[in-house]
Amino acid sequence: MKKKENHPSSDSTCDSLQSNTLDSPTNESRRSFFKTASATVLAAPIVLTSSRSEAQAIDFPPSPPTTPWLTELPQAVEPLVQTDLFENPDRIPQGSANTSYEECGRNQHQRWAEFFGDFQLQPNQADTYELRVQAVQDHVFHPDYPDQLVWNYVGKDANGNPYHNPTIHARYGRPVLLRLYNELPANHNGFGTPEISLHLHNLHTPSESDGFPGDYFSKTKSGPTLSGPGEYKDQFYPNVYAGLDEFPKSASNPVGGDRREALGTLWYHDHCLDFTAANATRGMAGFYLIYDALDSGNENDPNPSALRLPSGAYDYPLAFQDKRFDASGIQVFDQLDPEGTLGDKITVNGKIEPVLRVARRKYRLRLLNAGPSRYYEFYLVNNANAAQTFTYIANDGNLLPQPILNQNKVRLGVAERADIVVDFSRYGLGTELYIVNRLQQTSTRGPGNVQAPGSRILKIIVDRNLPAGEVDNSRVPSNLRPIRRPTAAEIASAPVRSWVFARKNGLWTINDRLVNVNSAAAHVAAGSYEIWDISNPSNGWSHPVHIHFEEGIILQRFRNGTAVAIPTHERGRKDVYNLGPSERVRLFIRFRDFPGKYVMHCHNMIHEDHAMMVRFDIVD
Numbered sequence: 001m002k003k004k005e006n007h008p009s010s011d012s013t014c015d016s017l018q019s020n021t022l023d024s025p026t027n028e029s030r031r032s033f034f035k036t037a038s039a040t041v042l043a044a045p046i047v048l049t050s051s052r053s054e055a056q057a058i059d060f061p062p063s064p065p066t067t068p069w070l071t072e073l074p075q076a077v078e079p080l081v082q083t084d085l086f087e088n089p090d091r092i093p094q095g096s097a098n099t100s101y102e103e104c105g106r107n108q109h110q111r112w113a114e115f116f117g118d119f120q121l122q123p124n125q126a127d128t129y130e131l132r133v134q135a136v137q138d139h140v141f142h143p144d145y146p147d148q149l150v151w152n153y154v155g156k157d158a159n160g161n162p163y164h165n166p167t168i169h170a171r172y173g174r175p176v177l178l179r180l181y182n183e184l185p186a187n188h189n190g191f192g193t194p195e196i197s198l199h200l201h202n203l204h205t206p207s208e209s210d211g212f213p214g215d216y217f218s219k220t221k222s223g224p225t226l227s228g229p230g231e232y233k234d235q236f237y238p239n240v241y242a243g244l245d246e247f248p249k250s251a252s253n254p255v256g257g258d259r260r261e262a263l264g265t266l267w268y269h270d271h272c273l274d275f276t277a278a279n280a281t282r283g284m285a286g287f288y289l290i291y292d293a294l295d296s297g298n299e300n301d302p303n304p305s306a307l308r309l310p311s312g313a314y315d316y317p318l319a320f321q322d323k324r325f326d327a328s329g330i331q332v333f334d335q336l337d338p339e340g341t342l343g344d345k346i347t348v349n350g351k352i353e354p355v356l357r358v359a360r361r362k363y364r365l366r367l368l369n370a371g372p373s374r375y376y377e378f379y380l381v382n383n384a385n386a387a388q389t390f391t392y393i394a395n396d397g398n399l400l401p402q403p404i405l406n407q408n409k410v411r412l413g414v415a416e417r418a419d420i421v422v423d424f425s426r427y428g429l430g431t432e433l434y435i436v437n438r439l440q441q442t443s444t445r446g447p448g449n450v451q452a453p454g455s456r457i458l459k460i461i462v463d464r465n466l467p468a469g470e471v472d473n474s475r476v477p478s479n480l481r482p483i484r485r486p487t488a489a490e491i492a493s494a495p496v497r498s499w500v501f502a503r504k505n506g507l508w509t510i511n512d513r514l515v516n517v518n519s520a521a522a523h524v525a526a527g528s529y530e531i532w533d534i535s536n537p538s539n540g541w542s543h544p545v546h547i548h549f550e551e552g553i554i555l556q557r558f559r560n561g562t563a564v565a566i567p568t569h570e571r572g573r574k575d576v577y578n579l580g581p582s583e584r585v586r587l588f589i590r591f592r593d594f595p596g597k598y599v600m601h602c603h604n605m606i607h608e609d610h611a612m613m614v615r616f617d618i619v620d
């Protein structure tokens with residue numbers, strides 16, 4: 001058990017927070033933070049410490065060994081089916097919060113009337129989904145470990161069965177209304193907190209639906225930036241391209257916005273203030289894939305301008321998370337330690353050392369580092385550990401202007417994505433391949449060296465030919481999506497804002513400040529653009545910095561004050577900017593369409609929770 005000091009600037013009176021790290025059902029000492037935390041306390045960071053004490057930190061032993069390759073991943077990842085949100089006349093989605101019928105006190109949906117006309121949504125105006133965040137008691141990370149508790153977003157599959165952390169398929173021009181119920185137990189013991197805020201990383205989502213960290217809710221509690229608790233919260237995803245005001249919807253632009261700003265591979269996860277690492281580690285994360293006329297999700301698309309990338313069962317998202325397990329095989333996480341818990345077991349879509357069987361054809365693999373802390377450098381290798389080649393097509397959910405051919409590695413900081421196309425037709429039936437991680441890491445502070453052969457994370461078996469009559473019509477064209485680069489005049493006229501990511505008294509700061517969701521550190525004008533100069537003066541740790549809501553373009557990279565080349569895969573649009581030791585990045589970014597409160601933070605979720613995050617407001 002350990003006791004932490006309060007955040008020095010907090011007016012919190014809660015000084016007896018208990019460790020609730022261990023999750024064994026027999027551990028009587030577990031405590032839920034929020035049993036003792038008052039609403040006042042919730043308004044401020046509460047898990048902060050002024051210094052790390054080695055004596056207090058829990059040093060977990062390595063996770064118990066597991067027998068590899070016992071679990072098979074499904075051969076296709078099905079999209080979530082819609083839920084009818086019109087059955088209950090009291091709870092029809094509407095512009096303002098439906099607090100009379102148990103919705104939490106969110107702000108009014110922006111531009112609602114512009115999209116839907118009426119105060120209430122009409123049938124067929126949007127794709128409607130319902131997710132319920134639930135405690136699932138029987139998750140199997142690995143057959144050698146016991147069934148155990150996770151928290152998942154639970155929808156329903158086409159047969160009405162529970163679909164955990166479902167993949168959502170969306171289309172530009174078709175809004176999504178996602179209703180999120182919080183059904184977590186208020187009396188939870190163990191790591192994680194039963195208040196939630198759903199962030200869809202990095203859709204162009206209005207502030208009130210962005211999963212702002214202070215917007216967390218449960219049936220009985222609400223974050224400092226909501227006006228009240230509730231059973232559920234409606235999130236409105238307009239699914240327009242960024243730049244809606246500059247490129248309005250019209251007959252020739254039916255979606256609205258700048259089509260060069262399209263995204264593809266997105267993911268959603270919990271973003272509760274101070275507990276993002278714990279809640280995401282507890283299991284709250286899933287994919288949201290969005291398509292448009294170009295990246296249409298149909299490899300047989302007759303539209304001549306469609307890219308025809310591998311689609312359907314051959315468009316496969318893979319989320320990697322680092323996790324730690326105790327001697328009995330139960331997941332553990334130290335949410336009080338500002339250096340967190342580094343996972344030594346890597347799950348792929350929630351499974352340890354799984355197998356994916358593929359057909360002899362091209363696949364689009366969407367790789368996501370879902371955190372909380374570990375960096376990866378992935379290679380696709382054969383049985384002799386020889387690296388295989390693939391085509392790198394998208395970074396952070398943005399298709400690159402041109403594919404990068406003959407690549408053999410993908411390096412991902414937390415929340416970064418990479419879409420790659422692998423042609424398995426090159427391999428004979430029965431070929432066994434592996435995704436391996438060669439990046440060494442011994443603490444949550446950042447990665448170390450790259451060393452072969454690395455550890456095998458996922459086994460891929462090329463186990464079948466295409467069914468008779470089926471042809472692989474997919475392709476990777478030589479041009480993918482055009483990019484809008486800032487002009488020289490825009491760069492010259494852009495105001496420069498500097499952000500320093502550092503460490504102070506054992507915590508993590510931005511411009512010397514700990515997170516304060518009640519106060520914006522920057523006000524940027526809607527429709528404007530700026531250069532953000534982000535830097536990490538330390539040589540002791542790394543920060544994958546994430547800016548919500550808008551993507552940026554890296555203008556320059558520096559290491560130890562010297563300009564260095566921008567890697568090819570970083571020359572598209574990005575939403576995560578890796579700051580390695582003594583690194584600095586200058587990026588160009590626009591702020592458009594939906595004013596309100598947003599955040600920038602380190603996406604090493606442990607740094608984020610301990611308190612490397614800043615609120616910025618877009619103002620009219």
Ligand SMILES: [Cu+2]
Pocket residue numbers: 542543544602603604607608612
């Ligand atoms: Cu960091």
